Amino acid sequence: MSQTLALTRIETKLFVREWSGLFFVFALPLGLLTIFSLLGGNDGSDGIPVSFLPSMAIGIGIGILGLGTLPMMLAGYREKGVLRRLSTTPVRPVKLLIAQLLLHLAAAALVIVLILGVGSLFFDAALPGSPLRFTVAALLYCVSQLALGLLIGGLVPTAKAASIVGNVLLFPSMFFAGVWTPGDLMPESIRWLRDVTPMGAGMSSLQDSWSGGWPDGVHVIAMLAVTAVSIGVAARFFRWE
Amino acid sequence: MPENDLVVVQNLRKTYGATVAVDDVSLTVREGEIFGILGPNGAGKTTTVESIAGLRSPDAGTVRVIGLDPRTRRTEITSLIGVQLQASELPEKIRAREALELYASFYPSPRDPAELLEQLGLTEVRETQFAKLSGGQKQRLSIALALIGNPRVAILDELTTGLDPQARRDTWELVRQIRDAGVTIILVTHFMEEAEYLCDRIAIIDKGRVVALDTLAGLVDAARSEQRITFRLPAELPDNAILTSLPAVRTLTREQDRFIATGTDELLVAVVTELAGRGLAPIDLHTEHTTLDDAFLALAGRNFEGVER
Incomplete structure (x- = not known):
């Protein structure tokens, strides 16, 4: 346990020292929230629900953690022999994975606190109607994205490859999640994709919690399926070196 | 098994697909010595020591470190052996002190990180990030990490490759000090001069086989009388x-x-x-x-990269 804690402590420091990662994870969602709040006045008058903007910002922040920073970190460590070096010590390398997951969960929590806090303090945005249901939705979404991150980070050979694969997944994810086409603006024929991609399902579930609803069954199944498949494949094929 | 045989390798064989990395290697390392594994690139040196460290599972043969199988007794073995590997790096932004303190937390009875930094002349760069250390400093930090767990055996793989002559000599002195402090050392190298200078006994490996194993004096005599x-x-x-x-x-x-x-x-x-x-x-x-120098080439069997004289 103390080994995991020591690793988590150091990994957190290293994470904080990586400016570009920090920017995308925290500044980008916060920037989106700020700009659209100032531009649109997030009051629901334009037909876009007030829950959309904070859900989108949180969805993107957590998406970048899962598709960007986590797989790049893991693939980079394997590429440079950091994991190999670790396996010659009494520590099992899986503890580094646990440390990374804890760190990314904490970063996700921070993204959520930032978005909800800044939204409610500065832009008078409504908070989720049901904190419990919001937490369930956020956890499901977070776990599915981080599982995807483990999968990518476990399979691709280099940090560069991880960043390419991550980006290739991130942008379609955002598109199908309806980041640019909230609510009814998304063409009907592809709305089903919003329900089954993890970011779409995650954002929809987060939005539901604003009006006090539980996540929709389809969304829950989609997120759990992505989690299970990702972890299953990663566990089978994860390469330590 | 004599009591002072710390590492015993018998008929080790390891292949990667169709490539035979180690064909048939047997050797013993005695407590308190600097044991050299010398050979040209691709001879199977690294695979041999990786098998001793338990990173590779042999296709055939046995490896014992203080009587333990490195593959099945990971917890004990990793505490007994300190490893400095080729092509293993640390995260770019970790500081020297942080790396040592982190690794210290992995071991049951580690050495004091501050003391080790001092001993390796790294105190001044203790707050420097890994990526900003010089080649020699990185190498010394890597040696420090191999020693932080208070090991009985330290494996040092190609530790002076890429260093300038002065840094190389400094590193050699360091290796001697470490041995004098009671740590048995397995030194992998393709520099003949390094093996001559440091090693008590040397195994010359070529094409996955031990072609000679003796003290430096013994190797020289054998070569002379051959x-x-x-x-x-x-x-x-x-x-x-x-x-x-x-x-x-x-x-x-x-x-x-x-x-x-x-x-x-x-x-x-x-x-x-x-x-x-x-x-x-x-x-x-x-x-x-054969002249003395040629004898080494003859024992190793073919062109010997990196011979400096």
Whole structure:
């Protein structure tokens, strides 16, 4: 346990020292929230629900953690022999994975606190109607994205490859999640994709919690399926070196 | 097993697909010595020490470290062996002190990180990030990490490759100090000078086999007393054993119609007498005397990259 804690402590420091990662994870969602709040006045008058903007910002922040920073970190460590070096010590390398997951969960929590806090303090945005249901939705979404991150980070050979694969997944994810086409603006024929991609399902579930609803069954199944498949494949094929 | 044999490798074999990395390696490392594993690139040195460290599972043969199997007794072995690996880095932004403190937390009875930084001359760069350290500093930090767990055996793989001559000499002094402090060292190198300078005993590995294993003095003597002759024969040799069974003959190889025999200084007389007795007087007979430096090349079998003199 103390080994995991020591690793988590150091990994957190290293994470904080990586400016570009920090920017995308925290500044980008916060920037989106700020700009659209100032531009649109997030009051629901334009037909876009007030829950959309904070859900989108949180969805993107957590998406970048899962598709960007986590797989790049893991693939980079394997590429440079950091994991190999670790396996010659009494520590099992899986503890580094646990440390990374804890760190990314904490970063996700921070993204959520930032978005909800800044939204409610500065832009008078409504908070989720049901904190419990919001937490369930956020956890499901977070776990599915981080599982995807483990999968990518476990399979691709280099940090560069991880960043390419991550980006290739991130942008379609955002598109199908309806980041640019909230609510009814998304063409009907592809709305089903919003329900089954993890970011779409995650954002929809987060939005539901604003009006006090539980996540929709389809969304829950989609997120759990992505989690299970990702972890299953990663566990089978994860390469330590 | 004698009590002071710390590492015992017997008939180790390891292949990667069709490539034979280690064909047949046996060696023992004694407590308190600096044991050199010398050989050209691709000889199987790294695979051998990775097997000792438990990073590779042998296809055949056994490895024991203080009587333990490195593959099945990971917890004990990783605490007993400190490893400095080729091509293993630290995260770019970790500071020297942080890396040592982190690794210290992995071991049951670690050394004091501050003391080790001091001993390795890293105190001034203790707050410097790994990526900003010089080659020599990175290498010293890597040695510090190999020692932080208070190991009985330290494996140092190509530790001076890429260092300038001064940094190399400093590192050598350091290795001696570490041994004098009671740590047994397995040193992998392709620098002959390094092995000569540091090692108590040396195994020369080539093409996955140990071609010689002795003290430096022993290797030199063996090389001096070794004779090598080449010849052709007027007719087929009925059986190689006619020659290889002679006590003076150590090896007999054949390149097209030319025989090459090595052995003791009785070699020439023994071979010629035996062949003449069978009516096979050798033709085009040459004897070759190897110089000391050539002897190492001869023992290692082929071109030896990195020989500096």
